[in-house]
Amino acid sequence: MWYDRLVQIWKIKDLRRSIIFVFLLLVVFRIAAHIPIPGINVDNLRSFFASNQILGLLNLFSGGGMENFSVVMLGVGPYITASIIFQLLAMIIPKLEEITKSPGGQEKINHYTRILTVPLAFLQGYAMITLLRQSPQQIISDLDIFKLLTILLTITAGTIFLMWLGELISEKKIGNGISLLIFVGIVSSIPSALGQTFAIFDYSEIFNLLIFTFVALITVVGVVIITEGQRNIPVSYARRIRGMRMFGGTNTHLPLRVNMAGVIPIIFAVSIILFPPMIAQFFLHAKTQFLARAAEFTVQFFQNQIVYGVLYFVLVFAFTFFYTAVIFHPDQIAENLQKQGGFIPGIRPGRPTAEYLGATINRINFTGALFLGLIAVLPLVLRSFTGMQSLVIGGTSILIVVSVVIETIKQIESQLTMRDYEGL
Numbered sequence: 001m002w003y004d005r006l007v008q009i010w011k012i013k014d015l016r017r018s019i020i021f022v023f024l025l026l027v028v029f030r031i032a033a034h035i036p037i038p039g040i041n042v043d044n045l046r047s048f049f050a051s052n053q054i055l056g057l058l059n060l061f062s063g064g065g066m067e068n069f070s071v072v073m074l075g076v077g078p079y080i081t082a083s084i085i086f087q088l089l090a091m092i093i094p095k096l097e098e099i100t101k102s103p104g105g106q107e108k109i110n111h112y113t114r115i116l117t118v119p120l121a122f123l124q125g126y127a128m129i130t131l132l133r134q135s136p137q138q139i140i141s142d143l144d145i146f147k148l149l150t151i152l153l154t155i156t157a158g159t160i161f162l163m164w165l166g167e168l169i170s171e172k173k174i175g176n177g178i179s180l181l182i183f184v185g186i187v188s189s190i191p192s193a194l195g196q197t198f199a200i201f202d203y204s205e206i207f208n209l210l211i212f213t214f215v216a217l218i219t220v221v222g223v224v225i226i227t228e229g230q231r232n233i234p235v236s237y238a239r240r241i242r243g244m245r246m247f248g249g250t251n252t253h254l255p256l257r258v259n260m261a262g263v264i265p266i267i268f269a270v271s272i273i274l275f276p277p278m279i280a281q282f283f284l285h286a287k288t289q290f291l292a293r294a295a296e297f298t299v300q301f302f303q304n305q306i307v308y309g310v311l312y313f314v315l316v317f318a319f320t321f322f323y324t325a326v327i328f329h330p331d332q333i334a335e336n337l338q339k340q341g342g343f344i345p346g347i348r349p350g351r352p353t354a355e356y357l358g359a360t361i362n363r364i365n366f367t368g369a370l371f372l373g374l375i376a377v378l379p380l381v382l383r384s385f386t387g388m389q390s391l392v393i394g395g396t397s398i399l400i401v402v403s404v405v406i407e408t409i410k411q412i413e414s415q416l417t418m419r420d421y422e423g424l
Contacts, residue, residue: 175408265319320369
């Protein structure tokens with residue numbers, strides 16, 4: 001029973017202390033998300049985010065930090081961006097790939113990622129402030145160079161602080177620290193969303209609310225199935241005779257997950273979709289008429305719901321295949337199997353095995369990419385069918401929340417299993 005499991009977790013002193021420690025750090029994060037930077041018209045800022053769909057999505061990931069213009073308004077976005085950059089560079093630059101595969105290489109990559117996070121946070125903070133200064137609402141006033149540098153340094157320090165909190169949480173092995181920070185940010189926005197919905201709730205919309213609830217439950221079930229789904233490729237190992245003893249001859253399997261890329265394709269897609277309208281915002285009031293018209297057309301083009309939905313779906317679908325190709329290497333797996341004396345029944349070792357694994361992962365990946373694409377555009381589809389503007393199901397948010405919960409439960413279960421073995 002789950003109740004007995006909770007009692008067992010609470011009785012283990014070290015595990016109980018780790019859970020309490022992680023909980024307190026998450027509370028510190030939520031407190032920091034409500035500490036605003038002075039000199040900002042928060043009411044105008046919230047109305048600006050409410051009218052901008054893409055920035056509203058970024059505000060969701062920051063746990064409302066952007067909407068409050070808090071000291072941690074950028075969240076862990078710059079750190080995630082730096083991690084993605086180094087993952088892509090390791091694929092392109094052989095030297096980085098050697099560092100990644102070498103002993104202790106991942107620690108070096110993590111160190112480089114932390115260093116890159118600082119200038120990225122500074123640049124993203126400057127871009128956000130520039131965007132807010134050019135908005136029609138009077139959000140930032142009397143911004144001199146000293147005040148600008150102070151805000152930028154505060155924002156950058158807030159991002160580094162969250163990065164440090166995330167690493168402290170990860171050390172306790174109660175889930176991934178960065179993922180838990182995003183998880184808490186998303187969950188914390190639910191009460192306010194529900195409050196806004198029921199404040200203007202009309203009983204004529206009760207049918208739409210039931211549809212929303214049903215779709216939310218189906219989405220959660222679908223996320224669990226896809227997240228846990230995998231294709232097991234049978235692998236056999238040949239028997240080897242050394243002296244008077246026989247080794248090997250075992251049968252096992254190679255698990256291929258349906259959603260191997262996680263939420264990385266959605267983050268990629270959001271970054272690509274966000275970039276053109278954000279750059280265009282800077283040129284809306286340009287003196288050159290052609291440049292101003294081009295910027296206005298770009299902003300309106302990306303605010304079109306149909307265009308936004310189609311581009312979002314296509315980018316998520318494409319990036320799912322791209323990122324899976326980055327992290328999954330059939331040639332390397334086939335070579336390792338051959339060196340260890342393993343083979344897939346009915347498939348010859350070497351190149352045929354690599355081709356078989358490549359074809360299999362492509363078929364599996366199609367399902368995962370289609371699922372991620374539908375999850376990404378689900379809020380737009382639900383809004384068009386129900387007409388509910390105040391509360392729409394965030395498919396991306398549900399995907400992150402469910403994935404983080406599953407990962408955290410697995411890590412806690414592994415710690416319980418390890419302690420059971422220690423007891424024996």
